[in-house]
Amino acid sequence: MKALSIQGLEKTYGNGFQAVKDVNLDVEEGDFFALLGPNGAGKSTTIGIICSLIKKTRGTVSVFGHDLEREQEAVKSSIGLVPQEFNFSLFEPPIEILINQAGYYGIPRPEARRRAEIYLKKMELWEHRNNQSRSLSGGMKRRLMIARALVHEPRLLFLDEPTAGVDIEIRRSMWAFVQEINKELGTTIILTTHYLEEAESLCRNVAIINEGVVIQQGSVSHLLSESHTQTYVLDIAQTMNTAPDLEGFSVYLSGNQQLEVEVTKEHHLNKLFAVLSSKKIDVTSMRTKTNRLEEFFMRLVKKG
Amino acid sequence: MNIHRNLVAFKTILTREILRFMRIWIQTVMPPAINALLYLVVFGTLIGSQVREVDGYRYMDYIVPGIIMLSVIMNSYSNVVSSFYAAKFQHFVEEMLISPVHNVVILAGFVAGGVARGLVVGAAVTAIALLFTDLQVVNVWITLSVVLLTAILFSIGGFINAIYANSFDDISIVPNFILMPLIYLGGIFYSIQLLPPVWQLVSKINPILYMVNGFRYGILGVSDISIAYAFGIILAFIFALGGFALYLLNRGVGLKQ
Ligand SMILES: Nc1ncnc2c1ncn2[C@@H]1O[C@H](COP(=O)(O)OP(=O)(O)OP(=O)(O)O)[C@@H](O)[C@H]1O
Ligand SMILES: [Mg+2]
Numbered sequence: 252m253k254a255l256s257i258q259g260l261e262k263t264y265g266n267g268f269q270a271v272k273d274v275n276l277d278v279e280e281g282d283f284f285a286l287l288g289p290n291g292a293g294k295s296t297t298i299g300i301i302c303s304l305i306k307k308t309r310g311t312v313s314v315f316g317h318d319l320e321r322e323q324e325a326v327k328s329s330i331g332l333v334p335q336e337f338n339f340s341l342f343e344p345p346i347e348i349l350i351n352q353a354g355y356y357g358i359p360r361p362e363a364r365r366r367a368e369i370y371l372k373k374m375e376l377w378e379h380r381n382n383q384s385r386s387l388s389g390g391m392k393r394r395l396m397i398a399r400a401l402v403h404e405p406r407l408l409f410l411d412e413p414t415a416g417v418d419i420e421i422r423r424s425m426w427a428f429v430q431e432i433n434k435e436l437g438t439t440i441i442l443t444t445h446y447l448e449e450a451e452s453l454c455r456n457v458a459i460i461n462e463g464v465v466i467q468q469g470s471v472s473h474l475l476s477e478s479h480t481q482t483y484v485l486d487i488a489q490t491m492n493t494a495p496d497l498e499g500f501s502v503y504l505s506g507n508q509q510l511e512v513e514v515t516k517e518h519h520l521n522k523l524f525a526v527l528s529s530k531k532i533d534v535t536s537m538r539t540k541t542n543r544l545e546e547f548f549m550r551l552v553k554k555g
Numbered sequence: 556m557n558i559h560r561n562l563v564a565f566k567t568i569l570t571r572e573i574l575r576f577m578r579i580w581i582q583t584v585m586p587p588a589i590n591a592l593l594y595l596v597v598f599g600t601l602i603g604s605q606v607r608e609v610d611g612y613r614y615m616d617y618i619v620p621g622i623i624m625l626s627v628i629m630n631s632y633s634n635v636v637s638s639f640y641a642a643k644f645q646h647f648v649e650e651m652l653i654s655p656v657h658n659v660v661i662l663a664g665f666v667a668g669g670v671a672r673g674l675v676v677g678a679a680v681t682a683i684a685l686l687f688t689d690l691q692v693v694n695v696w697i698t699l700s701v702v703l704l705t706a707i708l709f710s711i712g713g714f715i716n717a718i719y720a721n722s723f724d725d726i727s728i729v730p731n732f733i734l735m736p737l738i739y740l741g742g743i744f745y746s747i748q749l750l751p752p753v754w755q756l757v758s759k760i761n762p763i764l765y766m767v768n769g770f771r772y773g774i775l776g777v778s779d780i781s782i783a784y785a786f787g788i789i790l791a792f793i794f795a796l797g798g799f800a801l802y803l804l805n806r807g808v809g810l811k812q
Contacts, residue, residue, distance in 0.1 A: 264812060302653050305812050324557065327655040338646035347571075348650075354567025355654035357560025399650075 252315060254280045254407050254439035255301065260310035262296050262463075270296040271308075272463035278456070280315070280406075283433050284441045285450035285471070288460035289552055294443045295335050297460070298409050302332045314407060328356065331405030333396045333413045335443075341385035345376055345395050348384065349402050356403035363402070370398035373428055375421065389416040397425070401432070408432075410442045414449065426453060447545040451475075457544075461552050474547060482540035483523075485510045488533035497526045511540060557655070564656040565664050572668025576634055576675075583634070584676055587626045591680040594622050595687050598744060609746050610777045619684045620771040621743030624705065626680045628738060628763070629730065631673035631706040635665050635713030636726045643717065648810060658804040662714060662797070669710025670703065677702060690774065697782065698773030704789045705766045709734075711796045718800070718809040737763045747779050762788055 255278040262271035271293040278284045288294050299305035301312055303323065312319040314326045339348050346367055353363035371377045374394040379387060387395060397413060410429070414422050430453065432438045444450055450457060451471060458468040467474065487508055494504040500523060503511045514523060527534060540546070576583040595615070603614035610617065642648035651661055684690060692698055712729075720726045741763035747755050758764055759780070769785035772778035778785070803809070 299812075303811075304649055304652055306807060324655040327653065330653070332653055334649070336646065338649045340642075340645055340647045347574075351567050351571055352650055352654070355564050355651055355656045357557065357563045357655075359563055403654075 252280045253313075254278050254282065254315060255441070256313045257297070257301075258311045260297065260300065260312065261308045262293070262300060262305065263308045270463055271300075274310070274460065274463070274465050276458055276465060276468070278439060278441060280439055281433070281437045282439055282456055283430070283454045284439070285454035285457040286441055286443045286460060287447070287450060287457060287548060288443075292460045293463040294460060295411055298332070298334075298411055298441075298443070302330055302409065303327060328403075329406045331400035331403065331408045333393070333400045333408075333410045335411040335415075337392050337396070339384055339392075339395065339399065342383055344381045345371060345384055345387070345398070346380040348395065349399055352399050353402045358403060366402050366404075367398075370401050373401075374398040375424075390418055390421060393417055394421070394425070404436070405438065407439045407441070410440065410444075412443055412445065414444060414446065429453075447548060451544040459548060459551055467551055471544065475544065480513045480515045481546060482511055482513050484538050484540050485512060485527075485534050486536045488535055495530055495532060497523070497530065500526065560655065561657050561660045564654070565660050565667070568651075568656075568661065568664025569667045569671070572634070572638060572665065573671050575638060576668075576672045583630070583672065584679060587630055587676045588679045588683060591622050591626055592683050595619070595684060599687055610748075610775075612775060612777070613688075616688050616775065617746075617771075618744055619688055619690065620774045621741075621767050623677055623680050623684065624702075624767050624770050625738050625743055627673040627677040627702055627706050628709045628766070629734065630676040631669040632709040632713040632716075632734060633730055634672035635669035635710045636716045636720070636730070637713075638668065639665055639714055639717035640720050640723075640726050643720075643810065652807075652810060658801060662711075662800055662804060665714055666707055666710040669713055670706040673706035673710070674702070677706075692774050693776035694773045696773075698770060701766060701769040701773055701785070701789070704786075704793065705770070708766075708789060708793050708796065711793065711800050715796065715800050715803065718803050720809075737761050738767075740764075741767045742779060743767055762792060765789065 255276065257274055257276040260271055260274040261269070263269045274293070274297055286294050286297070296305060300307045301314065301319070303319070303326075315329055317325040317329075319326050343351075349367035349371065350360060350363040353366060354360070358366070368377070371380055374397055376387075376391060376394055376398060379391065384392065384395060393413060393416060397410075400408060414425065417425065426449070429440060433440050442450065442454060454471055456468075456470050457474060458465050460466065484505070487510060490507050491504060492507065494502045494510065496502075497512065499518065501513045505511045512523060514520065524534075599615035599618060603618070606614040608614070639648070681690070716726060716729050740758065741761050742758065747758045747764065750758060765780060765785040765788045768778040768780050769782055769789070772782050772785070
């Protein structure tokens with residue numbers, strides 16, 4: 252079953268700006284899906300429409316087979332959202348925020364309290380449950396919104412840049428937790444992020460959106476196999492003033508002891524090292540410039 | 556519409572609203588109580604002692620119902636306008652918009668919160684008034700139903716105001732420049748019988764006149780206008796404004812881009 256299906260989605264804001272031009276998207280139930288795109292691509296606008304926070308201009312959206320317009324209650328009941336911007340009351344404590352959110356979904360207070368405890372503990376906010384929310388740190392506020400989005404146990408969870416401002420340790424435990432609910436509860440997850448290594452390691456499928464249009468969609472492994480080049484950064488022992496000529500490879504001197512070399516799929520790294528040896532260039536260390544998905548993404552978005 | 560779910564949601568919104576104004580009672584309950592005390596001292600005791608009876612009542616007794624109504628109207632209105640505007644301004648209204656709670660329930664929840672504030676303040680003002688006069692209520696049911704309906708009506712008014720408001724100025728313009736004058740000219744401090752015929756007629760366009768008089772009728776048993784008429788006017792306004800508020804909510808006016 253499709254968790255989400257979008258056809259011909261368009262959104263023109265009140266000021267006449269068309270933020271979403273033509274979005275078509277299908278996400279299978281149980282998927283861990285990345286929605287990627289540069290700033291202003293229309294990711295949050297698309298999510299806002301699905302979550303009934305923004306009115307669409309044209310197109311159809313269905314969630315688990317329920318039409319957004321005709322079966323609004325069914326759609327809303329199955330969705331959870333961690334929005335990009337903070338949107339909770341600054342004067343209420345986390346515990347109240349979660350209990351109230353559960354209440355809007357019809358979950359009575361005792362059960363809501365039980366769930367609030369579970370998710371606040373998961374997000375390591377339990378000690379802060381009675382403090383005014385404005386006193387939480389930026390990363391804590393984001394975790395509060397994650398806990399809030401889970402309290403009614405949605406089948407489809409949107410995470411709109413959930414890791415912005417979250418420290419590495421908590422980010423890891425957050426991802427472990429999100430992967431757990433994806434695997435164990437079968438919750439479908441749609442994630443937007445600008446950290447592409449996050450998307451690469453977590454997500455099975457991905458769509459890339461640019462200027463309001465989905466320009467690429469498929470499985471992460473498939474997209475990566477399509478990506479032709481990988482750029483490596485080489486630290487070298489010699490000092491150079493101009494880039495050396497390495498037959499068949501495009502080279503760029505990025506420091507006087509550092510080269511960036513593009514290696515296409517047709518070439519092997521052995522070949523690169525053979526050329527380097529023949530030129531008597533000693534490589535002291537090597538790393539990939541960006542992760543592969545990022546490279547692919549940059550090419551695509553620049554082209555588009 | 557799922558009845559049970561919406562009932563829980565209604566209770567949630569109402570509880571949240573009551574907790575909100577009780578948490579900040581120094582801003583929400585105290586000032587109107589002090590205001591009422593001042594009115595009673597200045598107008599009732601000091602000036603009132605120089606004024607002759609109105610409709611056969613001591614001036615103090617005559618103005619008490621109006622002062623209670625003043626506090627109910629202002630507080631119902633300002634509770635909803637500031638609470639719903641804050642929800643909009645800080646974007647946490649989205650917590651409700653994203654959830655399956657019905658728009659009728661959102662409106663009802665906020666209105667019930669406004670009514671609760673109006674009644675709490677109204678009760679506090681009544682308690683203070685009892686220090687100055689012994690309030691004999693002629694008709695309890697009329698008194699209570701007029702207060703309740705008036706609180707509902709002005710809570711709806713506050714809700715509509717919040718929907719249209721784009722700044723904190725916008726939430727104080729209506730109460731200060733429209734509501735206050737209408738209340739003062741609605742016969743709190745005087746009987747419109749005292750006015751020249753032309754101004755009596757003008758006064759009768761003011762809907763608040765009917766509420767103040769309906770309430771005064773419940774307490775004292777005297778009114779400038781017929782009580783059935785007062786009820787009719789209040790109910791008509793409730794249905795018209797309530798329908799309008801719901802329409803705005805369904806359209807997402809001021810809430811959804
Ligand atoms: N309320 C609005 N009125 C007018 N234009 C808007 C509004 N909200 C967003 N936009 C514009 O719509 C475009 C898409 O915005 P959106 O927030 O969907 O982008 P995004 O892909 O989520 O970007 P980011 O990665 O920065 O979060 C942007 O150009 C933005 O300026
Ligand atoms: Mg965004």
